[in-house]
Amino acid sequence: MDKYTTLQYDVIIIGAGGSGLRAAIEASRNGAKTAIICKSLLGKAHTVMAEGGVAAALANLDDRDNWKVHFRDTMKGGKYLNHWRMAQLHAQEAPDRVNELEEWGAVFDRTQDGRILQRNFGGHTYPRLAHVGDRTGLELIRTLQDKGVHDGIDVYMEYTVRRILTSEGAVSGCLAYQRETGRFTIFNAKALVIATGGIGQCWDITSNSWEYTADGHALALWAGAQLLDMEFVQFHPTGMVWPPSVRGTLITEGVRGEGGVLKNSEGKRFMFNNVPEMYKGEFADTEEEANEWVKSVVANKIPKVRRPPELLTRDVVARAIRKEVLEGRGSPHGGVFLDIASRRPAAEIIRKLPSMYHQFKELADVDITKEPMEVGPTCHYMMGGVKVDPETQESTLTGLFAAGEVAAGLHGSNRLGGNSLSDLLVFGKRAGEYAAAFAKKMTDYPKVDPDQVNETVKGSKKPFEQTEGENPYSISEDLKKMMQDKVGIVRTESELKEALGELNKLRERANNVKVGGNVQFNPGWHLALDLRNMLDISEVVTKAALVRQESRGAHTREDFPGSDPEWGKVNLIAYLRGDAIEVEKVPLPIVPPELKELLKD
Amino acid sequence: MSNVTTLQIYRGDNESGEMVEYQVPRNPGMVVLDAVHKVQSIHSPDLAVRWNCKAGKCGSCSAEVNGKPKLMCMDRLNKYPDDATISIRPMKTFPIVKDLVCDVSWNYEVNKKIPAFKIRKGERKYYQYEADRVQEFRKCIECFLCQNVCHVLREHQLKDEFCGPRFLVRVAGLEMHPLDTEDRSELLKNELGVGLCNITKCCTEVCPESIAITDNAIIPLKERVVDRFFDPLGWIARKLFKKT
Structure with a gap:
């Protein structure tokens, strides 16, 4: 283990999109020694592709709007599978987060009287999306990036995390390789925030960038955290x-x-x-x-x-x-x-x-x-993800936090447009704040287990040792086509079962994948490793889709075309037992009466 | 349309390398980046290239295609003659890491020198015509193609003295922001070296976002610096004749 560089931080954030940057700013502001690890160059994350706007009940165009209407719209859009508390916090805090961006230099389109302009969007009762033409995500990421530059946050660009390290049932850091050199670095941390975005690269027709290879979902699953609502994958209509x-x-x-x-x-x-x-x-x-x-x-x-x-x-x-x-x-x-x-x-x-x-x-x-x-x-957004506490964004694994697309709960079975950028800001901030508070309570850095490090490095280098085997690109193409055909926008039991069989075959092929060249900036090798995340998370999605025998939100079963009130009372969680992926029903959190009142038509 | 495209791609690092020829099948609507991906999946999985969004929004896949600086994801193959060989090289201004990937970290260091936005106290209202001017600069996707073609950086390698067009655009976006109160003219004159730009407009020509870099960002910043530090007579004359 001595041959690897070890770096120590209070809080490490994996991912530099909107939620990762917002979390880093907040962690740093709360006194934590903070670093961001990201797969691409800073400012290139998938958030730049967000177009339409950020939803916040500022009521600049229609004064009937307020957090209660936004809460209701979000819950209704999610067909009431959302975690009510996340939907409430989101609706209440989004306006502050948007105004704060303006304080940091964001330039939103203006109303005629000089305030932030808002536009109409699907499922939102009133014009609610603060925007910058159709490049709102770029504005958001650049504003956060330029703010973060001055906040003393260290950034490790073009590093890919392969494992969350644990010690005594809690997070102890993560292990990442640098894309340029292929060398592994140990990041020893008191708290980790996963902000890795989605899983859209598992489908053939997708709006998602190459980075969306289910990294955070898989890292959390492998480390022992629970995932939630994994059957709900949003296909954007256009x-x-x-x-x-x-x-x-x-x-x-x-x-x-x-x-x-x-x-x-x-x-x-x-x-x-x-x-x-x-x-x-x-x-x-x-x-x-x-x-x-x-x-x-x-x-x-x-x-x-x-x-x-x-x-x-x-x-x-x-x-x-x-x-x-x-x-x-x-x-x-x-x-x-x-x-x-x-x-x-x-x-x-x-x-x-x-x-x-x-x-x-x-x-x-x-x-x-x-x-x-x-x-x-086109495959667009993952509603499901790491199950988190609505206030703190901590997962079921101690010291592991998650925010943004990789976390679940806010959107239920279907996300409203514009609620993603506001999600990043509201829960990115919360994750950073609570991760910093968690780290502050610890006096020492947790121990890193050398066996975990050695095992992961060895496993990661395997594709170079194969004398025979397939090119990772062909396996990845077949996976995407299979998921598109069998676990797409409309699903049936027979196809989902076939998909599970296909996934087993693909996994076998992936185990024998062979890459040429060396460890330096080798996209074939990177894909060979990403494939492992994609295969496991594809299996979680397929299993959850098989279990939910109804149609609701983004999950449509041809063999169960209607929504079933009984299914409306449960979420599905997924976790690892040994090597096996288990899916299980859990009752929905109970909505307090005063909020239930708001949901009545 | 021929169904095969021939590419020549730089393979190597900063010390040594060569142009390697590949042939890939061609589909309707293909862009240069698609062809590079085909090379990876058919011939050479370890071919290094940066890309993210494949929609012209992230500015990752900058390269020199047949000698012209381009985003590979927005460069359609059908713009080239069917039988043409397309050559792809990494950006010349930056050190090569491997193949088409270069080390652009210098840009991130420059960015740190620029003081953050500082909002004025009180009223925050401003109007769309004021936003328009700044929004043009904020369209920048940081593809660094302007940095790549700027001869101050490309030929003269004056990276210690000049920040390049990208960061003049960034400073312009801050300086012209209706709510900003910070003064960056001293920095512009000294550390960022705005005087070194001699307005050849190479940057403006390659900008994939069509930002009028020279006319709308650099020239007004040069004027700010001149107004502030030099030539009081010129200052009076400009005031009198109001040419800007």
């Missing part, structure tokens, strides 16, 4: 479908928030026929009413009519699009049409949706101010 090389790339919900409409090949706005029972009466019945709403919004007036059904929640819209395509009313390349060109003048489209305009022009030869976009569902 990804690009053509050309093939950009299939899955995200098109912001902001297009619909700005008045864009969905049409099938017959030119019909099919969302009017797809309003679910629980949202009946809340959406426009006719095109006239929907158009009237857009007119009011564009004129900066409070609409007196109901909103267009294109602004239903993502689970609903994604399923409706899938149905249109399956029933033969799709676009030429297997999507539907999203039309903003006929709805808003070209100059406004370019101003409000600059990256969408640019993205289609450059990558698809489509001018979105003149013609409709072809869109279809």
Whole structure:
């Protein structure tokens, strides 16, 4: 073990997206010696891809908005599987977190009277998303990055964590390799915050960047922490479908928030026929009413009519699009049409949706101010993740905290657009604060177990020792295709069972994966290691999806098409027993009466 | 359209390396980064390249494609003739780590020198026309292509004296922020070396975000420094004729 460098910190944060940076700022501010470990260069994390905005009930455009309405919208969007306390804290604290970003230099779009502008989004009753055109995530990450630079936080860029180290049932740090040199470093820490984002690289059609290989989910599982709600994977309704090389790339919900409409090949706005029972009466019945709403919004007036059904929640819209395509009313390349060109003048489209305009022009030869976009569902967000305490974000493993996409509870079975960036800020801050407090209580650094280090280093180098074996890229491609086919947007028992069999075969192949070259900046080796995370977490998702015999939010079972009130009373947790992944029902936390009152329609 | 693309990719490190030729199958809509990924999956899994979002938003996959600085994820193959060989090299201004990956850590060190945003006390309202000016600079995705083509950095390697266009854009975003109260003109003149830019606009030409780096960021900053430190007559003249 002596051959490895050991670095000591009070708090180590794994991941440098929005939640990781926000956690680091808070930990450091609370006096903890803090470091961030991240897989990419600083400022490149997946948060930069967030487009539409950050949800916070600032009530700058509609003074009827407040935390209670935001709480209700979030719970309803999650089909009430959310942890009520997280949803409450999130709704209450998001406005402060957004205002704080402005204090740190973020430049949000402005209202006519000079305040932060907010836009409409799916599932939010009032215009609630503070935004910067369609590049809100970049603004958020750059603001936090530039703030963090001056806060004395050490950053270890292009390091990948392979194991959370434990000692006497609590965290003692983590083991990471530097991508450039391939050398391992021991990070000995009193508290760890996982902020690694999602798992979208397990699917073929995805809006997620290469980093989303389920790292944090797997690290937590392997270290003995519990995962929650793992059956809920969000497919965003609008990804690009053509050309093939950009299939899955995200098109912001902001297009619909700005008045864009969905049409099938017959030119019909099919969302009017797809309003679910629980949202009946809340959406426009006719095109006239929907158009009237857009007119009011564009004129900066409070609409007196109901909103267009294109602004239903993502689970609903994604399923409706899938149905249109399956029933033969799709676009030429297997999507539907999203039309903003006929709805808003070209100059406004370019101003409000600059990256969408640019993205289609450059990558698809489509001018979105003149013609409709072809869109279809794309794997986008993981509602499930590390089970955490709602106040402190501590996991079921002592000293291990989690925040952002990798943590679970806030979004229940389906996340509302805009609630992710606010999640990062609210719970990133909390995780940093409580991790620092946890570290402060400890006098000494916990001991690092040399066996854990040696075992992981040895296992990690195995792909170099294989004389025969497969290329990791082919295994990764097969995994993604399999998950897309069998554990996708609509699931059935037979396919899920087949998926478990396929995962076993893929795991066998992955055990014999062979990489060439040496340990220095070797993407083949990196992928060979990432594959282990992806395989285990794919299995957790598949097992949880198999257990939940109902359809709710993002989890749709063809063999159990309706929601079942009994299933509405439980969450699923997953954990390791020996080497086996176990899935188990746990009762939902009980919502206090005063909050229950808010959930009534 | 030919169904095969020929690439020549730099393989090696800062000391030695060579251009290696690969052939990969070609699909509709493919970009240069897709072709590089095909090389990894078919020929050479250890080919080093940085990338993240593959949508022009993160600025990780900067390289020199046929001699032109580009984001590989936004560079369509069908812009090149079917039978053309596409050469891909790492950015020249920075030391090469391996293959297409270079050491850009110098940029992160420069960033630390810039004093943070300092908000004014009291009223926080400001208007969209004020935000517009700053938002242009905040579009920067830190691809460092502007740093790569700036001849002060590329040919003269004056990294100790000049911060490069990226960080002048960053300072402009702070200095022109309607709520900021910090004064960075001394830093601009000395440590950041704004005077070393001689306005050849190479940076503006390569910016994938189309930021008017020279006209909207660097020239106004140069004027600030001049106003503050030099030439009182010039200062009066500019006030009188109001050319800006």
